[in-house]
Amino acid sequence: MSNNKIKIAIAGIGTVGKGLLDLLLKYKNNETNLEISAIASRRKFKVESRKFKNTLIFADAKELIDFDDYDILVELIGGDEGVSKNIVFDALKKKKNVVTANKALVSKYWRELHSLMKKNESILKYEAAVAGGIPIIKVIDEFLVSNRIKKIYGILNGTSNFILSNMLAYDKNFKKILNDAQKLGYAESDPSFDVDGTDTAHKLSILSSLAFNYNNKTENIKNEGIQNVELQDLKIADSLGYKVKLLGLTEIEKKKVKNFVYPCLLSKDSFIAKVDGVYNAIVVESDFCKKSCFIGEGAGAHPTATSVLSDIIRLSDKRINQKKSSVFVKHKEISLESRFGSYYLRFTTDDRSGVISGIANQFKKYNISMKSMLQKESRTKSDRYATIVITTHSCFEKNMMQALDKINRLNFIRNKTVYLRIEDFK
Ligand SMILES: NC(=O)c1ccc[n+]([C@@H]2O[C@H](COP(=O)([O-])OP(=O)(O)OC[C@H]3O[C@@H](n4cnc5c(N)ncnc54)[C@H](OP(=O)(O)O)[C@@H]3O)[C@@H](O)[C@H]2O)c1
Numbered sequence: 001m002s003n004n005k006i007k008i009a010i011a012g013i014g015t016v017g018k019g020l021l022d023l024l025l026k027y028k029n030n031e032t033n034l035e036i037s038a039i040a041s042r043r044k045f046k047v048e049s050r051k052f053k054n055t056l057i058f059a060d061a062k063e064l065i066d067f068d069d070y071d072i073l074v075e076l077i078g079g080d081e082g083v084s085k086n087i088v089f090d091a092l093k094k095k096k097n098v099v100t101a102n103k104a105l106v107s108k109y110w111r112e113l114h115s116l117m118k119k120n121e122s123i124l125k126y127e128a129a130v131a132g133g134i135p136i137i138k139v140i141d142e143f144l145v146s147n148r149i150k151k152i153y154g155i156l157n158g159t160s161n162f163i164l165s166n167m168l169a170y171d172k173n174f175k176k177i178l179n180d181a182q183k184l185g186y187a188e189s190d191p192s193f194d195v196d197g198t199d200t201a202h203k204l205s206i207l208s209s210l211a212f213n214y215n216n217k218t219e220n221i222k223n224e225g226i227q228n229v230e231l232q233d234l235k236i237a238d239s240l241g242y243k244v245k246l247l248g249l250t251e252i253e254k255k256k257v258k259n260f261v262y263p264c265l266l267s268k269d270s271f272i273a274k275v276d277g278v279y280n281a282i283v284v285e286s287d288f289c290k291k292s293c294f295i296g297e298g299a300g301a302h303p304t305a306t307s308v309l310s311d312i313i314r315l316s317d318k319r320i321n322q323k324k325s326s327v328f329v330k331h332k333e334i335s336l337e338s339r340f341g342s343y344y345l346r347f348t349t350d351d352r353s354g355v356i357s358g359i360a361n362q363f364k365k366y367n368i369s370m371k372s373m374l375q376k377e378s379r380t381k382s383d384r385y386a387t388i389v390i391t392t393h394s395c396f397e398k399n400m401m402q403a404l405d406k407i408n409r410l411n412f413i414r415n416k417t418v419y420l421r422i423e424d425f426k
Contacts (some may be wrong), residue, residue: 019301101128133303197223235307
């Protein structure tokens with residue numbers, strides 16, 4: 001690093017990149033030792049500030065490969081391959097430090113990035129990659145360093161949380177609220193990764209790898225999204241005292257780790273059930289600090305840029321010289337099949353006798369006991385059918401799936417049974 005100034009090169013001036021420039025300009029009155037030596041932006045942009053008078057502007061971030069006049073690369077392009085991967089890997093090999101918001105890249109190349117850091121004595125920081133405005137990486141990496149983390153769970157995707165909260169609040173179905181979210185800029189034009197659970201799985205893999213010191217690949221996480229969640233289930237869950245949230249959960253038990261992403265029912269009294277809209281909420285359970293809960297904006301230009309700048313400032317402090325280990329532990333995965341928990345089930349059946357006993361018989365075979373049941377007669381113009389909602393006591397997922405498979409084949413079942421898991425968090 002140069003003697004006085006810390007030189008940074010920024011790649012990508014999109015949502016987060018622009019947010020970072022705003023913060024850097026605001027920051028100019030403070031005594032900072034940051035100098036922006038280069039900006040790579042495909043789009044034309046203008047910043048009239050003395051702060052950028054010595055800044056080189058590149059039209060493509062790939063030009064940063066032949067550029068050396070920086071101490072910290074800030075990668076804000078995104079994507080797990082191509083130019084973002086090339087410049088990050090290149091910078092680490094050049095013994096530069098790197099700050100990124102790129103969850104896809106960090107989760108995919110966790111092992112390789114840690115090897116590069118170790119080999120080249122460089123540092124990669126990625127606070128913004130998980131829950132933009134919540135400093136959860138620093139919590140795990142620094143604050144809880146003296147504790148043993150047992151479990152991390154929460155709402156890691158603001159778009160899904162916005163959709164689930166607003167479906168119920170405005171009595172609208174998934175498609176309509178997704179449309180609203182896109183108009184308001186809370187969902188991208190292609191929202192697949194947000195709603196199908198992939199984005200949550202990326203973030204969970206990072207949290208899990210960091211907390212349990214291993215290499216948890218996103219593809220090992222079985223994720224279910226919210227795209228099939230129906231308004232009527234949100235309403236019934238609400239009447240039963242629950243909220244439906246897209247949950248990411250990672251937990252270690254005797255060197256075995258479970259990593260689940262699925263929409264589930266949470267008691268309205270639990271910490272995270274109260275968190276609605278675009279907010280994220282993360283609970284960390286550890287042996288001495290017990291339960292810590294963090295709530296904040298999960299995305300957006302300025303919350304995310306705040307995380308990015310905090311990493312830059314941390315790296316520019318020469319007193320801090322963190323070296324991360326690249327020796328990972330191997331943990332066995334606990335499969336979803338062995339999940340032991342309770343369930344919400346909605347059956348659509350013929351409205352006749354023998355239905356409840358038919359369901360109960362299968363429950364008995366698979367060791368499943370009912371906790372509550374409500375039944376209502378439903379009608380279309382020409383037809384009469386029954387909606388039966390059952391919540392269960394805890395049972396194994398494998399048993400539940402086998403029972404549902406059998407039940408769905410019974411002749412009185414009209415539609416495939418809807419199931420959601422219930423998590424018993426306080
Ligand atoms: N947005 C958020 O709230 C948020 C929150 C947390 C983390 N993140 C992460 O932050 C990163 C950036 O996200 P974003 O929302 O800011 O994305 P974005 O708005 O799409 O910005 C990315 C920018 O990079 C530019 N770019 C692409 N290839 C380039 C190249 N070869 N050279 C120079 N510039 C190039 C794009 O230019 P064009 O405009 O020409 O395509 C675009 O302006 C991603 O990894 C994302 O996952 C975002």
